[in-house]
Amino acid sequence: MVKSAYVRCCQPYCSRSCTFFRQRRDQLIARLAAEWELDTPPQGSKISLRKHLERVWKATGKKPAKLQTLDNTHFPEELSYIYQWFAEFYSGQPFSYVELQAWCQLTGRILDPIEVDIIRWLTIIRENPSQR
Numbered sequence: 660m661v662k663s664a665y666v667r668c669c670q671p672y673c674s675r676s677c678t679f680f681r682q683r684r685d686q687l688i689a690r691l692a693a694e695w696e697l698d699t700p701p702q703g704s705k706i707s708l709r710k711h712l713e714r715v716w717k718a719t720g721k722k723p724a725k726l727q728t729l730d731n732t733h734f735p736e737e738l739s740y741i742y743q744w745f746a747e748f749y750s751g752q753p754f755s756y757v758e759l760q761a762w763c764q765l766t767g768r769i770l771d772p773i774e775v776d777i778i779r780w781l782t783i784i785r786e787n788p789s790q791r
Contacts, residue, residue: 680773683735687742687777690734692784697729741774745781753786 697709704711712723748754748762759778763770770778 677773680738680777683738684773684777684780686733686735687738688780688784690729690732691742691781693725693729693732695785697725738777741777742781744768744770744774745778748778749782749785754782 697712698707700707701711708725712726716722716726747766748759756775759770759775762768
């Protein structure tokens with residue numbers, strides 16, 4: 660079985676490790692929400708918001724605030740493994756904890772509750788742009 664970095668790096672139930680993971684979780688969610696927002700076409704458009712903003716930047720020479728915000732949003736490398744797991748597991752459809760548990764059993768992964776929480780938040784934000 661593959662144990663998570665949370666188990667390998669931190670003592671469970673330690674307030675400092677929980678704070679560390681909560682901070683990194685918030686950074687990961689903010690970064691991915693910003694990425695996903697930019698990858699979504701505005702209503703009535705066939706190209707992404709990112710492409711629109713890049714064209715504005717090229718035409719005006721001034722970087723739009725949303726692109727600047729993305730540059731200032733940190734992607735926590737410490738949690739990149741959770742994003743990789745999310746990308747591997749998430750099919751674009753809502754899922755249950757039972758399905759996540761089955762995926763864990765099939766892949767030999769052992770997720771800690773905080774990692775499950777991060778995957779759940781990523782799913783909510785990915786499925787509901789209004790939550791961003």
